Amino acid sequence: MILYILIAVILLIYFWFRKRYSFWKDHGFQYLEPSIPLGSMGGVGFKEHLSEFMKRQYDYFKNKAPAFGIFFVANPVLILTDLDLIKDVTTRHFESFHEREFYINEKADPLWKNLFTAGGQEWKDLRTKLSPTFTSGRIKMMFPIVAEAADRMVEYLKPQRMLNEGLEMKEVYAAFTTEVIANVAFGLDIKCLGHPENEFRKIAKYIFDPPPWVNFKNFMIFSVPKIAKFFNMTLNPQFVTDFFMNTVRDNMEYREKNNIRRNDFFQLLLDIKNSGEGITSNEIAANSFIFFSAGFETSSSAMTFCTYELALNQDIQDRLRNEIEDVLENYNGEVTYDAIAEMKYLDMVLNETLRRYPIIDSHLRKCVKEFKIPNTNLVIPAGVGILIPVVGIHNDEKYYENPEKFDPERFNEENAKNRVPYSYMPFSEGPRICIGLRFGTMQAKIGLVKLLRNFRIFPSDKTLIPMKYSPSSGFQAPLGGMWLKLQSIN
Incomplete structure (x- = not known):
């Protein structure tokens, strides 16, 4: 029977x-x-x-x-x-076609109810509220935060530059951008370079390089959303949700109690909330989370593939470095927002990187x-x-x-x-074009400028030629990491 x-x-x-x-x-x-x-x-x-x-x-x-x-x-x-x-x-x-095909379990997985996943009028209202936080003027205010983190990256690299096998640069870039995004999205001055045990860095790694069974679970959630909903499945495990929700709550309470204001994304979200425009604490957490998740990985991946191509094309690297120095002569050698805006070849190099290796x-x-x-x-x-x-x-x-x-x-x-x-269309097109594209490109450009002013970049014995990708990675990522050699210029 x-x-x-x-x-x-x-x-x-x-x-x-x-x-x-x-x-x-x-x-x-x-x-x-x-x-x-x-x-x-x-x-x-x-x-x-x-x-x-x-x-x-x-x-x-x-x-x-x-x-x-x-x-x-x-x-x-x-x-x-x-x-x-x-x-x-x-x-x-x-x-x-105004919605994204995306599974949301709002009650169990509140961090995924954000600008990226929202649709219809909810998306439109949220986009209207958040758009002023990504104007050129607001991003320019965040420039010093990014530049300071880039300087720390350079200082971290200096004593390690001549290792024979090269350095695994994807992790270096990811640590740099994690520091930046944790600062502007949550107002936290963390140190990830040389500190892989940092909680933000561990969470970031888990999100984009989870265990194989988590990848399979997420694939099934996307593939059979009705079954996922029936079993109350979530994309984020509870410890990731708790970490971000607690981080946002603690930071909000600290700033309000001590009357602290900073020129960062988190402050702009608080200002929207306090203006009575209808953004909730959960929405602040969810949108800080998506800004963090998308912001650190996209920029670090762009830097990864850009320096890979610069290592393989020394003539392009030389021309770019010459442009950087020529432009900075007019700014007393100081890397500023306006100076980077004048670097046309840098823009061309980054655009070609995003053509060849579109991160999304x-x-x-x-x-x-x-x-x-x-x-x-x-x-x-x-x-x-x-x-x-x-x-x-x-x-x-x-x-x-x-x-x-x-x-x-x-x-x-x-x-x-x-x-x-x-x-x-590396950042999509139309009304749902990436809202953070200006910040993401600025972050990558600052890191590249600081790096190229201090180092020549070469392939190492472990550099993948031709490129091979890690099958399980959420975004395109080199199999086994991005191994490059650095030679000090100064």
Whole structure:
């Protein structure tokens, strides 16, 4: 009897999957054939990184259809290949795609109810409240905090620069940006460089490099959100939630009790709260958390891949260093906000880094209202998740000749004017473009300028050539770290 029941259950599951896997065929879309039970992405996170999967599938389908379907386990997701359609989704018909396909368990996981995950009017209201905190003037006020942390990074590196095997620089950059974001997002002057046991650094590592079972759990949460909701699953473990909620609460109480004001992101959130505009303590914690999580990893990853390419392209490194020194001559050798704004080649180098290695390799949206793709008979059903394969588009020879070559001249003034719209979008496009892009690029630029003024950067024996990615990393990350050699200039 038990055997018959077991066979019946297996057959029911099998036919449910088969029915589910007919979704894209029923809607007339080309799709990547899935396999029970993991769908189209069985090797992602184990054998290959998501960016490698995304680029390969984009290259296969880009000339076949404006979009194609895949399955995250049993969850249908549409990947866009046509730039005009991407413009529709991100900008022209934003009202049909204003949400992100993201699982939120607000009660058990309050930190994930933030600007990144919010949708509809809630997102619009929150964006309106937070936008003034990311103006150029406000970011300029935070410049000294970032510059001081960059100076500490340089001092930390000086006695270690000539190690034969090189230094694992991704961790150095991550420690630097963790210090910065902890300071501006929470007002805490912490030390991570040389202190890997620091609680902020340990939490940051856990978020972006969790144990394999956590990666699998999070993949399942995204793939089968209804089941995740039924079992009350959370993306953050309780100790991460408790750490950030307690940190915010303690910091708020300390500032209010001692009448302390600082030029940082946390103070700006407190000012919004005290102005009566409707932001709660939980929203302060949630948005400080997402600013911390996104801010330290994106900037440190950009620095990681930028210095990798500078090590492999010494002529580009020399030209960039010369520009830095030439500009700083007009500022008495002092690295200032205005001086960095004048460094056009630095901007070109960083833009090319983000083209070649887009830190967020795929942007996420959700179709909230049925949408017919122009000039086709294809209709995107409401409720479907959307992925924009930035890594594929940025490395498409149709838009960038010889895309594997690192060439900052792609972003000189003339080439920038001729670039195909929506072929470069490291921070997304449209109303949901990254609100913190100015701060993130400023942070990376300050770190790079301070580094290049003090060191020449070379590949070491452990440098990955060609680049290989860690399959389980949330963002693109070099397998085994980024090992580079530094040679003191002064």
